[in-house]
Amino acid sequence: MNESNHSNTARIEASLKKRYAxxxxxxxxxxxxxxxxxxxxFVLLADIVIKGTPAFTQYFIEVDVHYDxxxxxxxxxxxxxxxxxxxxxGVIRDALLQMFPDVSSRSQRQExxxxxxxxxxxxxxxxxxxxxxxxxxxESVWLRAASEANSYLKGQVDxxxxxxxxxxxxxxxxxxDRLRREGRTDARFNTLFFTAGDSRExxxxxxxxxxxxxxxxxxxTFVLAFPIGVFAAVYLEEFAARNxxxxxxxxNINNLAAVPSIVFGLLGLAVxxxxxxxxxxxPLVGGIVLxxxxxxxxxxxSRAAIQSVSPSIREAALGIGASKLQTVFHHVLxxxxxxxxxxxxxxxxxxxxxxxxxxxxxxxxxxMDVPGGVTDPSTVLPVQIFLWADSPERGFxxxxxxxxxxxxxxxxxxxxxxxxxxxxxxxx
Amino acid sequence: MxxxxxxxPAGIAAGGGESGPAPQAAAGQSNGATxxxxxxxxxxxxxxxEPYVDAPKISARNVDVYYDxxxxxxxxxxxxxxxxxxxxxxPSGCGKSTFLRTMNRMNDIIPICxxxxxxxxDGKDIYDGDQDTVxxxxxxxxxxxxxxxxxxxxxxNVAYGPRIHGLARNKAEMDEIVEHSLRRAGLFTEVKDQLxxxxxxxxxxxxxxxxxxxxxxxxxxxxxxxxxxxxLDPIATARIEELIDELKENYTIAIVTxxxxxxxxxxxxxxxxxxxKLIEVGExxxxxxxxxxxxxxxxxxxxxx
Numbered sequence: 001m002n003e004s005n006h007s008n009t010a011r012i013e014a015s016l017k018k019r020y021a022x023x024x025x026x027x028x029x030x031x032x033x034x035x036x037x038x039x040x041x042f043v044l045l046a047d048i049v050i051k052g053t054p055a056f057t058q059y060f061i062e063v064d065v066h067y068d069x070x071x072x073x074x075x076x077x078x079x080x081x082x083x084x085x086x087x088x089x090g091v092i093r094d095a096l097l098q099m100f101p102d103v104s105s106r107s108q109r110q111e112x113x114x115x116x117x118x119x120x121x122x123x124x125x126x127x128x129x130x131x132x133x134x135x136x137x138x139e140s141v142w143l144r145a146a147s148e149a150n151s152y153l154k155g156q157v158d159x160x161x162x163x164x165x166x167x168x169x170x171x172x173x174x175x176x177d178r179l180r181r182e183g184r185t186d187a188r189f190n191t192l193f194f195t196a197g198d199s200r201e202x203x204x205x206x207x208x209x210x211x212x213x214x215x216x217x218x219x220x221t222f223v224l225a226f227p228i229g230v231f232a233a234v235y236l237e238e239f240a241a242r243n244x245x246x247x248x249x250x251x252n253i254n255n256l257a258a259v260p261s262i263v264f265g266l267l268g269l270a271v272x273x274x275x276x277x278x279x280x281x282x283p284l285v286g287g288i289v290l291x292x293x294x295x296x297x298x299x300x301x302s303r304a305a306i307q308s309v310s311p312s313i314r315e316a317a318l319g320i321g322a323s324k325l326q327t328v329f330h331h332v333l334x335x336x337x338x339x340x341x342x343x344x345x346x347x348x349x350x351x352x353x354x355x356x357x358x359x360x361x362x363x364x365x366x367x368m369d370v371p372g373g374v375t376d377p378s379t380v381l382p383v384q385i386f387l388w389a390d391s392p393e394r395g396f397x398x399x400x401x402x403x404x405x406x407x408x409x410x411x412x413x414x415x416x417x418x419x420x421x422x423x424x425x426x427x428x
Numbered sequence: 429m430x431x432x433x434x435x436x437p438a439g440i441a442a443g444g445g446e447s448g449p450a451p452q453a454a455a456g457q458s459n460g461a462t463x464x465x466x467x468x469x470x471x472x473x474x475x476x477x478e479p480y481v482d483a484p485k486i487s488a489r490n491v492d493v494y495y496d497x498x499x500x501x502x503x504x505x506x507x508x509x510x511x512x513x514x515x516x517x518x519p520s521g522c523g524k525s526t527f528l529r530t531m532n533r534m535n536d537i538i539p540i541c542x543x544x545x546x547x548x549x550d551g552k553d554i555y556d557g558d559q560d561t562v563x564x565x566x567x568x569x570x571x572x573x574x575x576x577x578x579x580x581x582x583x584x585n586v587a588y589g590p591r592i593h594g595l596a597r598n599k600a601e602m603d604e605i606v607e608h609s610l611r612r613a614g615l616f617t618e619v620k621d622q623l624x625x626x627x628x629x630x631x632x633x634x635x636x637x638x639x640x641x642x643x644x645x646x647x648x649x650x651x652x653x654x655x656x657x658x659x660l661d662p663i664a665t666a667r668i669e670e671l672i673d674e675l676k677e678n679y680t681i682a683i684v685t686x687x688x689x690x691x692x693x694x695x696x697x698x699x700x701x702x703x704x705k706l707i708e709v710g711e712x713x714x715x716x717x718x719x720x721x722x723x724x725x726x727x728x729x730x731x732x733x
Contacts, residue, residue, distance in 0.1 A: 319572070
């Protein structure tokens with residue numbers, strides 16, 4: 001007896017080293033895997049942040065303008081409509097020519113005027129319309145730089161390149177450098193990025209329309225997918241009889257989760273737009289399509305959450321005479337809620353990042369106006385990113401990354417809300 | 429212990445089942461009455477003792493319970509008298525819990541479970557088509573093996589039953605029901621300052637008393653207890669047993685227990701179950717001192733189970 005015990009000890013000891021070595025090795029594999037994932041994530045995020053951050057600053061150029069009624073083409077006591085229709089571009093051009101009197105040729109003038117954004121005219125217009133007493137006076141205003149000038153002032157233009165290979169000409173560089181020396185350039189936070197819709201001009205393009213579009217679309221998705229999904233899960237889990245039919249439904253729900261999202265887009269196009277004639281490009285249709293796509297996720301995760309509720313809680317409730325419905329709604333659902341919410345948020349995050357089905361229903365249109373409701377034409381963040389990434393202008397590159405940052409911010413916010421809600425439900 | 433190990437192989441040869449062999453072998457070894465009886469002989473056996481009482485609160489007649497094709501309860505007839513505590517004992521898998529759960533139809537939630545025979549509460553068949561299970565479970569409350577308070581406040585745990593049944597007209601009445609129930613369960617003084625704390629934060633014994641308070645808050649006529657102390661330490665167990673003793677003044681109690689000492693301490697009558705059969709019923713004192721059936725004797729003397 002003793003002898004065999006001793007030999008066992010020796011044998012176990014011999015094998016121990018090997019076992020621990022295997023354990024250590026495994027631990028390092030794990031660390032390596034986590035590190036690799038972390039590095040990829042870091043590179044991706046760093047790339048996006050580095051590329052996107054400049055989009056949040058915008059250079060302005062100080063110009064002394066003279067609101068000359070003759071140049072604007074209005075009579076002195078001008079009505080609001082007249083002020084609205086007046087030609088502010090002339091005022092800006094005039095001011096620029098006064099600052100650089102040696103500019104003479106047509107092409108040089110075009111280069112000079114090209115440094116100021118087209119949007120500057122509208123900013124001047126708004127100033128004068130809001131304060132008509134400015135008419136006839138002079139003032140120095142900060143005007144939005146055009147995309148190329150903005151890009152040069154941010155130091156994004158490689159001046160060692162041949163003039164033909166870059167967007168900013170030698171003369172423009174000279175002028176901009178002079179303006180900078182005179183303190184007539186200023187970098188400011190680009191609020192327009194958050195308050196404007198899309199534009200053909202990179203310096204005027206903003207994310208607000210897409211942000212609102214995403215918000216409305218997701219609102220529709222949530223309002224449809226969450227209650228329908230949860231109630232379907234509750235019914236299937238708690239009330240439905242176990243038979244062939246429920247098995248079939250279950251299999252089909254699982255299959256639905258694997259259907260490529262673009263197919264849902266086609267369905268939306270065929271059914272909601274062509275048959276029911278709902279508005280094209282609208283968050284309403286986008287939301288319904290995404291809700292269909294999200295439903296299987298919500299149902300499957302909700303069922304799992306309901307299943308994991310301990311049967312003892314059901315028994316406790318039934319045991320004191322709660323009806324089936326009371327048991328489910330008073331006890332099972334509140335306990336399952338954190339899990340259900342997690343599923344819903346995963347589904348919503350999926351929906352937020354989805355672009356393919358929305359392309360099918362026309363949410364890829366160029367939308368400048370911020371949508372005011374679920375039936376207004378709009379686009380969503382991922383589609384906006386797609387559109388900007390597709391644009392050739394240098395100015396849109398940074399907008400693309402900035403929009404990705406906004407999208408990720410949106411996602412993090414949603415997850416934050418989910419975590420908060422889970423905590424609240426768990427504490428109850 | 430040695431003896432048990434030796435009889436087992438013979439039992440396996442005779443019975444073949446997992447829980448089947450031990451009793452038959454044990455019985456066969458010491459008594460010719462049951463002998464090496466086969467299953468049918470065992471199934472035909474009549475219950476020994478006095479299963480019936482005058483004016484019972486609950487009476488079960490010829491109850492069979494099946495899980496799919498497996499019969500878990502075989503022809504059990506038993507009365508539970510008013511304001512008495514009936515203990516049900518027996519080895520694991522003997523069907524005592526299953527039988528207990530037939531009395532408030534908790535088996536209804538198991539789809540494969542089927543009950544035949546007749547169980548009546550105050551003379552009315554509870555398996556009748558027009559018997560409402562919600563009403564039945566309000567009249568026949570239940571305390572489970574594992575303390576299972578709702579993940580809500582202590583107050584809400586107790587108030588839930590009265591609330592769904594509409595037993596309190598206002599907040600003051602509800603407060604009184606909660607306090608009264610917690611007092612009866614001997615928990616009030618311990619928790620009176622933390623009624624809004626979650627019930628799941630209490631100790632095991634406190635949780636089980638909270639479950640008892642929750643059950644009596646509905647003011648049931650019968651309380652079924654399914655091994656209420658199996659998850660508790662001896663001190664908490666003693667506390668619950670005291671409580672059962674007090675409760676029997678007003679309630680009819682049926683308790684399933686694995687502890688024979690507990691059965692002896694708290695019950696007036698004891699029913700011994702074996703392999704789905706009710707073997708012996710009688711006054712607790714008699715069952716434990718002079719068991720009439722060999723299987724009962726084997727069980728209470730610790731030969732098996």
